[in-house]
Amino acid sequence: MSAMEVVKEDGRARLGSVRTAHGRVDTPVFMPVGTQGTVKAATHRDLREMGAQMILANAYHLYLRPGDRLIKEMGGIHRFSGWNGAMLTDSGGYQIFSLGVLREIKEEGVTFQSHIDGSKHFLTPERVTELQENIGADICMSFDECVPYPSSYEYTQASVDLTTRWAARCRDAKKHTDSLLFGIVQGGAFEALRRRSAADLMKIGFDGYAMGGFSVGEPKSVMWQMADIVLEYLPEEKPRYLMGVGFPEDILEGVKRGIDMFDCVIPTRHARNGSLFTATGRINIKHARYARDEQPVDSGCSCYTCRTYSRAYLRHLFVSHELTSYYLNTLHNLFFYTNFLERIRQSIADGTFREFYENFMSQWKGGD
Amino acid sequence: MSAMEVVKEDGRARLGSVRTAHGRVDTPVFMPVGTQGTVKAATHRDLREMGAQMILANAYHLYLRPGDRLIKEMGGIHRFSGWNGAMLTDSGGYQIFSLGVLREIKEEGVTFQSHIDGSKHFLTPERVTELQENIGADICMSFDECVPYPSSYEYTQASVDLTTRWAARCRDAKKHTDSLLFGIVQGGAFEALRRRSAADLMKIGFDGYAMGGFSVGEPKSVMWQMADIVLEYLPEEKPRYLMGVGFPEDILEGVKRGIDMFDCVIPTRHARNGSLFTATGRINIKHARYARDEQPVDSGCSCYTCRTYSRAYLRHLFVSHELTSYYLNTLHNLFFYTNFLERIRQSIADGTFREFYENFMSQWKGGD
Numbered sequence: 001m002s003a004m005e006v007v008k009e010d011g012r013a014r015l016g017s018v019r020t021a022h023g024r025v026d027t028p029v030f031m032p033v034g035t036q037g038t039v040k041a042a043t044h045r046d047l048r049e050m051g052a053q054m055i056l057a058n059a060y061h062l063y064l065r066p067g068d069r070l071i072k073e074m075g076g077i078h079r080f081s082g083w084n085g086a087m088l089t090d091s092g093g094y095q096i097f098s099l100g101v102l103r104e105i106k107e108e109g110v111t112f113q114s115h116i117d118g119s120k121h122f123l124t125p126e127r128v129t130e131l132q133e134n135i136g137a138d139i140c141m142s143f144d145e146c147v148p149y150p151s152s153y154e155y156t157q158a159s160v161d162l163t164t165r166w167a168a169r170c171r172d173a174k175k176h177t178d179s180l181l182f183g184i185v186q187g188g189a190f191e192a193l194r195r196r197s198a199a200d201l202m203k204i205g206f207d208g209y210a211m212g213g214f215s216v217g218e219p220k221s222v223m224w225q226m227a228d229i230v231l232e233y234l235p236e237e238k239p240r241y242l243m244g245v246g247f248p249e250d251i252l253e254g255v256k257r258g259i260d261m262f263d264c265v266i267p268t269r270h271a272r273n274g275s276l277f278t279a280t281g282r283i284n285i286k287h288a289r290y291a292r293d294e295q296p297v298d299s300g301c302s303c304y305t306c307r308t309y310s311r312a313y314l315r316h317l318f319v320s321h322e323l324t325s326y327y328l329n330t331l332h333n334l335f336f337y338t339n340f341l342e343r344i345r346q347s348i349a350d351g352t353f354r355e356f357y358e359n360f361m362s363q364w365k366g367g368d
Numbered sequence: 369m370s371a372m373e374v375v376k377e378d379g380r381a382r383l384g385s386v387r388t389a390h391g392r393v394d395t396p397v398f399m400p401v402g403t404q405g406t407v408k409a410a411t412h413r414d415l416r417e418m419g420a421q422m423i424l425a426n427a428y429h430l431y432l433r434p435g436d437r438l439i440k441e442m443g444g445i446h447r448f449s450g451w452n453g454a455m456l457t458d459s460g461g462y463q464i465f466s467l468g469v470l471r472e473i474k475e476e477g478v479t480f481q482s483h484i485d486g487s488k489h490f491l492t493p494e495r496v497t498e499l500q501e502n503i504g505a506d507i508c509m510s511f512d513e514c515v516p517y518p519s520s521y522e523y524t525q526a527s528v529d530l531t532t533r534w535a536a537r538c539r540d541a542k543k544h545t546d547s548l549l550f551g552i553v554q555g556g557a558f559e560a561l562r563r564r565s566a567a568d569l570m571k572i573g574f575d576g577y578a579m580g581g582f583s584v585g586e587p588k589s590v591m592w593q594m595a596d597i598v599l600e601y602l603p604e605e606k607p608r609y610l611m612g613v614g615f616p617e618d619i620l621e622g623v624k625r626g627i628d629m630f631d632c633v634i635p636t637r638h639a640r641n642g643s644l645f646t647a648t649g650r651i652n653i654k655h656a657r658y659a660r661d662e663q664p665v666d667s668g669c670s671c672y673t674c675r676t677y678s679r680a681y682l683r684h685l686f687v688s689h690e691l692t693s694y695y696l697n698t699l700h701n702l703f704f705y706t707n708f709l710e711r712i713r714q715s716i717a718d719g720t721f722r723e724f725y726e727n728f729m730s731q732w733k734g735g736d
Binding site: 036037038039040041042043044045065066070073074080081082272291292294304308309310312313315316317319320322323324326327328 | 404
């Protein structure tokens with residue numbers, strides 16, 4: 001039985017759900033990012049109240065601290081953290097290859113230094129699969145190499161082939177039957193390599209497919225060009241996940257193409273920088289123009305922050321470096337995202353996705 | 369009509385309420401500290417849910433940022449911040465005299481440099497009264513000089529007399545009739561000066577009386593010795609406020625002596641340092657001994673943090689420097705304090721305060 005159920009299509013946009021050991025997750029879905037097993041400046045209660053059904057944690061970070069074996073001893077991440085919704089863990093490939101940590105790649109695996117204390121570690125696809133199972137993720141990701149942009153064709157080709165061999169080893173190493181394993185299509189900005197990566201991963205066979213290696217500095221047009229190519233290969237009956245994307249307009253573009261899953265640090269990281277989402281774009285609450293602004297951040301928003309606090313007060317909290325500022329801003333931005341996805345799903349259900357897309361894009365101004 | 373209503377006495381401990389423009393506040397009361405107009409890492413919703421009826425803000429901080437005139441323009445602190453419970457503002461004397469800012473004291477007022485940007489300011493008792501009225505505090509405090517411990521008898525005597533003259537000027541400058549003005553008894557560690565300060569303030573007449581200049585490094589025995597002396601002078605029908613105190617055991621000692629109001633940064637500041645209150649004392653959640661501890665912080669506590677999270681997970685959040693850690697820890701510690709005061713009030717209502725006091729003191733171990 002497939003993990004993906006598609007109940008309605010509107011153009012290529014699809015409405016459905018992914019079945020996990022911690023409940024069905026309505027798709028298209030946005031997963032708030034909880035790198036260290038917690039969504040920064042939010043609580044489980046907040047996430048539940050705003051309707052978040054699945055969050056993302058990072059296996060690399062949890063492996064280093066508090067350790068996957070400790071989490072396993074504690075009964076898994078759900079019991080350890082108290083989060084009873086679905087959880088996906090990224091394998092850590094992106095962190096190890098993109099965050100500037102010292103590392104050495106071999107066929108067998110990768111040696112790297114911890115970003116926390118400089119200690120040396122060696123991770124193989126088998127161990128990365130085991131640590132995600134120890135953590136107790138509902139969806140595990142294959143261990144992939146994520147190449148920087150731009151990279152040469154030769155380097156990218158070798159990397160894609162290594163990623164494919166590692167993906168097959170992850171597949172073989174997977175023991176638990178109550179969690180899903182996704183393959184990650186790589187290939188940088190090269191059409192031929194994206195095709196090769198997608199085709200090879202299909203042959204191995206996964207519970208779902210992700211597109212990785214985006215949001216690393218390439219132009220957006222390149223990302224969509226590559227995504228369109230990869231999407232030709234992805235089967236209807238499996239979830240499709242665009243990793244690390246993105247702004248609301250990017251998510252809408254992705255949904256239009258038939259992508260089901262998204263994650264990004266944007267709503268939470270922007271919140272901590274004072275950048276808040278409204279129906280027409282972002283505002284930065286630190287600006288002096290909001291010092292006497294009695295309006296809520298977004299007059300159409302029903303989140304706790306907008307129901308309770310004025311822009312003027314939120315600005316005061318932000319410029320005063322109050323912890324409450326990060327909390328209230330995060331609550332608002334995550335509510336904006338979960339509500340946005342809710343409206344997207346509703347429009348597909350109603351058969352009005354195209355109209356929703358046009359309306360949103362025509363009024364959306366992006367950043368302030 | 370007096371602002372204070374005493375409904376029950378048990379020994380010298382008293383149960384009652386202080387009437388403010390934003391509701392009656394049950395006493396004895398602990399006021400969470402929101403220096404900059406917000407209780408650090410908490411929201412209004414949290415404070416309401418745990419039963420906090422009055423919070424404290426600092427006039428000095430709000431004067432510097434965002435400015436008392438801006439708050440007045442915005443309709444006062446309640447409208448500006450969205451907090452609809454009672455609010456007391458400290459005058460800023462303690463900040464100006466104790467926080468190491470450069471200042472020069474004259475009869476007319478005090479010149480000092482802002483701790484934010486080094487800008488020069490001059491504040492008089494009249495202006496400090498006005499700025500608390502602009503802020504819209506329900507309870508305003510007189511502008512006092514707070515002397516360090518130890519100070520000489522001569523210096524302290526001159527300071528007490530200046531504080532008394534300033535208090536009289538605050539009384540004269542007070543315009544609003546819907547807020548209360550409290551006098552602050554000073555006098556350092558000198559019995560004669562505490563008597564002199566108390567007697568002189570009684571002659572001027574205030575809506576309530578505070579004891580200031582404690583928790584500045586003096587032994588606790590000195591504080592209680594001085595407080596006992598001052599309490600002889602304080603009228604039954606006025607609220608009595610021990611400023612900046614303290615740990616649970618200090619509050620219990622104060623209530624036993626007939627004190628009605630307390631404030632302190634301890635629950636919030638300790639929370640941010642990982643020091644959490646339990647029925648028998650504090651634990652520091654960062655200790656390795658909690659890494660696998662599945663219990664809540666306090667098994668008898670019904671706060672959101674204890675209902676949802678294990679010590680092991682809270683330790684992980686703390687050592688990972690997660691913002692959620694500060695939020696959850698603050699929620700717990702403030703809940704501990706509000707619940708502690710609730711139990712104190714109940715014991716006075718039941719006529720079992722003495723028993724409550726003995727029980728608490730016999731099991732309380734303080735810090736870990």
